[in-house]
Amino acid sequence: MTELRGVGIGQGVAQGPVVRMAEALPAPEKTPSAVGADAERTRAREAVAAVAAELQQRAETAGGSAQEVLEAQAMIAEDPTLQDEVDTRIDDGSTAEWAVHDAFAGFRATLEAVGGYLGERAADLDDIAQRVLARLRGVDAPGVPDPGHPFVLVARDLAPADTALLNLEQVLALITTDGGPTSHTAILAREKGIVAIVGAVEATTLANGTTVIVDAAAGTVTTDPSAAQLERAEARAAARAAAVDAPPSPGSLADGTAIALLANLGKPADAAEAVARGAEGVGLFRTEFLFLSASQAPTVAEQSATYRELLAAFGDKKVVVRMLDAGADKPLAFLNDAHEENPALGLRGLRSLRASEDILREQLTALAEADAATNADLWVMAPMVTTVEETKYFTDLAREYGLKTAGVMVEVPASALLADRVLAHADFASIGTNDLTQYTMAADRMLGSVAGFQDPWHPAVLRLVGEVGAAGARTGKPVGVCGEAAADPLLALVLVGLGATSLSMAPSALADVRLALSERTLDEARSLAEVALAADDAAGARNAVAEAAAALPSHQKETTS
Template sequence: MSELRGVGIGLGVAQGPVVRMTEALPAPDDSPSTAGADAERARAREAVATVARELTARGEAAGGAAQEVLEAQAMIAEDPTLQDEVDARIDGGATAEWAVHDAFAGFRATLEAVGGYLGERAADLDDIAQRVLARLRGVDAPGVPNPGHPFVLVARDLAPADTALLDLDQVLALITTDGGPTSHTAILAREKGIVAIVGASEGTALTTGETVIVDAAAGVVTREPSTEALARAAERAAARRSAVDSPATPGALADGTPIALLANLGKPADAADAVARGAEGVGLFRTEFLFLSASQAPTVAQQRESYRELLAAFPGRKVVVRMLDAGADKPLAFLNDAHEENPALGLRGLRALRASEDILREQLTALAEADAETDADLWVMAPMVATVEETVYFTGLAREYGLKTAGVMVEVPSSALLADRVLAHADFASIGTNDLTQYTMAADRLLGSVASFQDPWHPAVLRLVREVGAAGARLGKPVGICGEAAADPLLAVVLVGLGATSLSMAPSALADVRRALSERTASDALSLAEAALDADDASSARTAVATLAAALPPHQKETTS
């Protein structure tokens, strides 16, 4: 047997034959058109429009985070600037195929030069261009193969459109050679509960037909596994399925310490799945879905109805609603249309809302009205809070509207380092580990070139989490985690050891995290947290914790009569 290593997503284990992703379509040649510019232009526009519709339909079918990603891809496909570039090449005598290929390549280079969010979206153009070319050629677009039997899919990376609609009856596991723990592939794999290992650079050596074991918990792909290894993996997979299928219980450590397990949701329609998977409430409701597809802010009545639908799904349970988090990777023309050289450090989150306070007040009005009509325990929080003054501003405004529980997102180092002063005014703090990692490591979370720095296991990030956890403990204020880190079962235990009192994640991750917590005591969690803090970097922190966890005997959760 031999092993390949990468970053595992979740605790799953699977085995089966490898099937490699189909190769990209070859580039067209640049021979001149014989059909004429009008015909070529019509072909190109029909192909682009069809692909955009297909991406939108895939998003609607997938829902969740996948829908947001695919709808963004559809918008890119029909970008007027890109269409003008295609038309210009056709007017110069090119075929629709060459015009699309060359225009998309040029647009890709432009976005890469801009960097940031747009730079990361440049990679999406490859997938869109391939789909448009396939439409023009009348062939199937490159994508997930269908060998007619269950298989382990190996790819450089997966386009969001492919990840969103993977047939989980056929795709046993996913291995990518690129990407990291916060890549689109990792996020969507976690949301769908796919056994996955990303960033396994040596995966290029895997060949179609060979049998492998994919152990996400260990981040290991085993080649040429022995009969005994296959049997052990099958037993683990069966045990995990049994645990996932068992009735959900409230989150708690083995010694009975309660740790609320909550869901991250993007729209009210996602609530039913979260409840079915045992979510004890909502730790992060993203209100952006109401705003991002609109040319103007939704009315108070429109917002109230969406919030009422959400709250009605969780009677008597905590529902944490984040105010509109726009700017940076989520620009809104009616909120902030000014060009910024570095929007991630610009007018975003609460800063943007204060600059357009009417939008913030309308949100608070709608939430207060929805709260009055339902029985959920509504909490509201402001995004991207950096100062004590911002905390005082938001909590005061929320209370002005009769909202009794107001808190802040801790996503920048300043609010983590001043957590005791922030929590003197806020009722709670919720740590967004994605952005906290980005700002701590000075690594744009959407920029592939610095993806290796975007790892919440880094001790610098964990020290900031500890600051917030300690402040919460001293002041008796809840501290939640609502970033991707909470969905990593091993890291979830570490976060509890650092002082987190609740964890919020994609609903599909709840079962694995619940199980991981149930096997550890508060003392175990503290020991694992200390091991992570003593490391020098993210990789060594992950390894140190995994090693110690393997040495600690798992406990059975205590029950009370």
């Protein structure tokens, strides 16, 4: 028996035989075309069009976050600049295979150099190129194997197109050697409820047919487990399945302390699943989907209709809407598309909106109209707020439009360290742990080479969360967490111990977090937070808290009259 380690996604546990994903197609050799440029160009364009159509069809089938990722891939496949690069190589005498391979590789390098949102898209090019090459060669594209029985899938990484449509009756668990907790694979696995461990570097040693236990809660893969270990894992899986299937209830700790469990949503169509899974409202509604695929800003009427649809889906519950978070790393021609050397530190979020205040005012107008037409408890918040002055600017503007609850995202250390002064003007704070970790650790969250630093368990990040939580307690203002960290059940306990009064996450994570909170009191959550803060690094914090939690007494949630 051996044990491999990685980053677990969720709290699930599964067991089964390993099946490795096939290796990528070999790169074509650079040989002259035997059929001429016109024929090669036709071959290349037909292959690209077929792949784009397939990705679009998969997107419509998948829905959710996977749909957005796959639609973006389809757009990249047919990018005119990329097509020009392929044509140039074909005109030089290359085959369609070589032209596609070389053009995609060059485009990938360009996107990686840009970094940020576009840099994240670079990894998707590998999958697109492989699919186009397979079309040209008349072979099946590398993808998820089908051995005819349930299995644990082991891969270097999984393309969004494959993750989105995994057969969950066959794929018991997923192990990847690459990727981190915020990679596409991790995000989609969490959304679909797949037991997964990413970044398990030593998984390259796993052979087909090897029986493993994949324990996402512990972040471990146990090979050749004993009969007793298999039995315990099966019992845990059954208990978790029963908890997940139980009727949802409001989030609370074992001593009755209420912790609202909210959903992160990207469009109104996602509301039904969130409601079905027991979301008590929305902690983060991302409005970017209205803007990112448009050549000009949507009208007030178009925005208002979307916001009304969202608010109506949640009755009188709280719905927190984040203003447009774009600019720099997600450039918009009608907002800010100027090149920046370091887009993560550029004109983004509220900074970008202030530079184009008409767009901000139109968004606030649409939200005010939707608020007046529905019964939901609408809260609005500004992204990428750094200073007290920015806080006052936004909250004053929101109130000018009659929006009664206005807050800010805490995503940079500056606003966390001055949280008491920020909360003197804001009605609430919502901590975005993804960006807060990026700026605290000086590690681009889209850059794979520094993915190891992008871990919200780091005590430096948690200390900043604690600063905001303490400021919220002193001022009597709510403090939520809406980053990916809130979806980690063990870390959720630590966040509550640091002062978070609500947690927002992908709807699929709600059941696990609800269960974890129900088993601990507020005093226990605070003690776990102290354990995390005493560690020297992220791994140390995670391991120490896991050990401390395991040593705490087990008790049922107490009822209050």
